[in-house]
Amino acid sequence: MxxxxxxxxxxxxxxxxxxxxxxxxxxxxxxxxxxxxxxxxxxxxxxxxxxxxxxxxxxxxxxxxxxxxxxxxxxxxxxxxxxxxxxxxxxxxxxxxxxxxxxxxxxxxxxxxxxxxxxxxxxxxxxxxxxxxxxxxxxxxxxxxxxxxxxxxxxxxxxxxxxxxxxxxxxxxxxxxxxxxxxxxxxxxxxxxxxxxxxxxxxxxxxxxxxxxxxxxxxxxxxxxxxxxxxxxxxxxxxxxxxxxxxxxxxxxxxxxxxxxxxxxxxxxxxxxKIYPMVYTYQEADQLNGYASGMPYVHYYESVWKALEKKERAPFSKSALMYLPQLLKRLRDKGETTSTADAIEAYSLMNGLAVMREKAEGGAYELFDSVLSAFTKGERSIATSQPIETLRELLTGDGIGEVAPNSLDVPIVRDCKDRCKSLKLAITTTARNQKVLELYAKKSHREASQFFHCMQFLGTEFCTKETGPDWMNNRNVNLVRETWRYSYSSFVEARLIESSVYGGMVKEAAAHKLADMVKELPQHQSHELAKWLLMAVVMGLEELSERLFESVVESVRQDGHFLSLCKTLKTLTILLEQKRLFGLSETERLENLVEEVYYQAVTKIVEQGNPNPNELDELADQLKFLYMLSEKRQADDSREIFSDQLRELLRNDKLPAKLEGVVVAILCNLEVIDRAEISRRARAYMFGSPEQMLHTAAYLHGVFIVARDYLFHQEEILRDLHQMITALAYDDFLQVVPELRLAFTYFSPMEISMLSEKVAALFQTTVEQVTNPVIDERTLRDARMLDQAIKEEFAKWNLI
Incomplete structure (x- = not known):
């Protein structure tokens, strides 16, 4: 040396x-x-x-x-x-x-x-x-x-x-x-x-x-x-x-x-x-991916090793000849324009670089340099980096190993692999695979969904849900398909081994982990218990679901918080509405519990007259939810109790404007009071004291949450709103505008167009004049640049 x-x-x-x-x-x-x-x-x-x-x-x-x-x-x-x-x-x-x-x-x-x-x-x-x-x-x-x-x-x-x-x-x-x-x-x-x-x-x-x-x-x-x-x-x-x-x-x-x-x-x-044999992947063994020892480009050097085993005289050149055709195919599959001539030129360049660098053969670095030169058209940038990135993928490899069956095989790992096999999930490579599940059409897809949710809950990082219903947060529950991305690796296996303390099967481990989490919850927070009950059902944990249901029943009877009861009711309603999807055959107890929680929540409406300001938005949403639920119920007494509670709440002089708007709109829809009451109360805010005027937007916001169609039937409210805005001082206007803008976000694009027509008619102009910006954006940008240039010039002359 x-x-x-x-x-x-x-x-x-x-x-x-x-x-x-x-x-x-x-x-x-x-x-x-x-x-x-x-x-x-x-x-x-x-x-x-x-x-x-x-x-x-x-x-x-x-x-x-x-x-x-x-x-x-x-x-x-x-x-x-x-x-x-x-x-x-x-x-x-x-x-x-x-x-x-x-x-x-x-x-x-x-x-x-x-x-x-x-x-x-x-x-x-x-x-x-x-x-x-x-x-x-x-x-x-x-x-x-x-x-x-x-x-x-x-x-x-x-x-x-x-x-x-x-x-x-x-x-x-x-x-x-x-x-x-x-x-x-x-x-x-x-x-x-x-x-x-x-x-x-x-x-x-x-x-x-x-x-x-x-x-x-x-x-x-x-x-x-x-x-x-x-x-x-x-x-x-x-x-x-x-x-x-x-x-x-x-x-x-x-x-x-x-x-x-x-x-x-x-x-x-x-x-x-704890010591276990487990699978590993090429990507995880690659030094460039953070592994602290060994060499990069794992699959490449494996091909060199195989060539050495076959007693090839030029193992590195042999490997290059194997990868260049693969690179061509992979690039074409990605939509890149490449030719065989590029690969031939790259191989020639590799050999030339080896001679220039005094090497017997061109190695991985000569292969990279030659591909960069032969395949990259023009200047190297993000747009032209595909050949190099693809070559790096090929040289690293995406394979995964296999461990012989043995007595040390962790049961939960074996169960996971067996489940993947039965559900036809590909885990032989580290590629990110996609699985689209028809939840309502196929039983096997529902079982796959349960498995994915269990693996996600255990924190294995095996899968992520890209689209589909989010049961825990009550979002997109109308979707009938789930799309998952999944990939198996040694990291997944390691997380499974760590989860083995909870059980020897994926479902068993998920059930025991969830049961341990539930033990830490306060008994009076029924909405948290109900949320985990729903999660247990989504994961297909029948035995645990039965125990959690009993816990929810007990917790509901100790829960005196209106919002908590409403959240519990919403979760239980999802379970009842999706009983076919979740495979719930016996629903009588669930129906009785929904009835019980509904009455408990409704009887606490009158207590919401002086709420925490931070809870106003949530209170408004939950009142709307109770209204929608009451509309689905056939019993007249349940609607009567609901309307009586709302009327009693409306008599509260300290009721926030937003909640007042929600309550008035619900009572109008229930035909308990006349729709003109909405306009009367709106005018009381618009033309009342200066302090009342500032609460107009909050009141309308509450109305629009429940009955945004009101604006299309009571056109005079637009004139009153225009009159109020005209009368506002500039500072008061700035205070009202954010809430007013938020109130109108409940309208759909089509409804916004209809409102634009009404506003245009009010001002006797066209819709385009109403909707177009007052100043063109380009003009505004040019003016700002000119203003900045003038300031800089004035600063040079010490004029400002």
Missing amino acids: GNVLQREEMDQINGQDRFIKSFVEEEVYNLSKQVVYFPVRHHSPACAFHLKKTIEEYQPEIILIEGPDHSNHIIPILTDERTKPPVSIYYAYASGEQKYVCYFPFLQYSPEYVALVEAKRRQIPAAFIDLSYGSRLESLEDGHDLKKKNEKLSYHDERMLAGSQFIQRLCQTMKCRNFDELWEKVFEIDGIRKQTKDFVQDVFAYCYLSRKCYDDATLEAEGDLIREAHMRQKIAEAKQKHARILVVTGGFHTYGLIEERKTSYKIQKVQEE
Whole structure:
């Protein structure tokens, strides 16, 4: 490596070179010794390639691998023929109220996975020798960043390796854009053409020199020294039983495993640690997506690995020839205009760049640069970025692994996969799939909806609803279809594992989680209980729904709050109206409860004469809801009680104007009072005292909430409104306008057009004159720019 650094540093580097060469030959890669150390970069196909050669030549009796030693029981599952990488070991550890999780992924070409597979093929033992995740957290002071931030999601972390001053200097000298390009050039493309001992020497040199950029205090704080001490102990134990031991670890640790250190560390043993095998995805394993170790473009390097397995002489070129036709097809599917000539030119450019950059073959970075040049027409921008973005998608991959059936398989994960299979949901890739459900037409679609709602409630991030009825917020309940987007990943599986504390099936877990949430609710808040009852029904949790119904019945009898009772009534009404959709066959008890809540709410109307100002809007909406519900009811006594309560409320002199408008409009619609009463009260506001005049808009707002058609039958109100606005002072007008504008938002576009005609007739003009802006927007904008220019000019002359 000395030939790539500055000439003035050659003497120092030559000394290091001699030490490294001697150290590797004697201590690291000496096939005649009892222990052979093989330094790797995690998920490097070149490292895996030379590791297989080493295993073949050295014939070890046991292979020791950097990985949490508490997960050795997972190895048979990982090496099962039915396991298809990418897969991962999931670790979860709880300390007090805090929970920490991490992943230990394996790709098809990960050196650790190759070592495990080769050990099984040769029928020799393999074992992980690193600290367990929980011990690693507890043995460090404050758990370091792992515990303080809980941000590191991967067990291995190469940021110290890639971020060392040595690597940064090397990238600058070799004119590589980043560490990954440097690695690919030196170790992947050139590395597969070297002898294994030379490759190992180069990897060790690069890792050793990177390590020397950090002092012992930093290494100790990061947890490297305590981990290496633990691994040294495991190696010493193996030396008592085996004559040939192969140790496979990250190259950053190789020197630490061999050097003699007298410092001892106290390792904290932990018991409450959950360890499961789980699927993983290409996207999550990709370094560019936040994974802290390994290499980018996971699928690309897997294709290189497969080419190496087939003994291809130019594996990188072979991979490029595979991806370029795929890129053409994918771009055409997206509607991009591309030709075969573009792909041919890109391949030619890739080979030319490889020669210019002194590489035996063009790698991922040459492929990107050549596609950028050949496929991008014109200047590179967001509009022309599709070829590069699509290539990145292809090189990353969207596949998902598969774990062999096993006794450690978490029941809830298995149930989720079985449900997806029975509902014909595609979970074999990480692509975002769409599912449109005909809720009223197909039973299987209703079951799929229940499953989606359960998964969403458990917080798995498996699915999101794009369109459809929002039962919890009483929106769009008239829609008959639901549209969901869903995607399966290891993150979904991890969330399912975390939810397994609630139950072994998706429905069971959702039911127990919901039951725990309901326990925390105050008994007198019936509307909250009713909301969760509706949610339980939507999720298809029949047994829990029955228990929640009884809780709602008890809560209603303790609830004395008008708004809470109205919300409860609205929720129960949804259940009753959608009984066919929700599969409710016995509704007699529900009907009786609706009746009971209705009477409780209605009898509390008279108490709303002096409400909280912040609750006015909600009170108006709930009074309208009770009116609409009373219209659906056949019993005359229920309507009579409702109207009597409203008349009593109307006698309250302190009743806010908005509620007065709502009550008067409802009573007029019920034919309890004459419609002229609306106009009489409106004029009382319009032509009353200045304070009353300011409440006109609020009164009309209340009227329009219930009876906006009133304005079309009482045209004189428009003249009165015009007269009032004309008489208002400017400041009072500014105070009234927002409420007045809000009042007219209840009108539909067609109704606004009809009102425009009436206003135009009032002023004896055309509708266009009424609706068009007084000043053209462009004129106003030009005037503003001119005004600004004049101000700036005046400022230069100190005139303002």
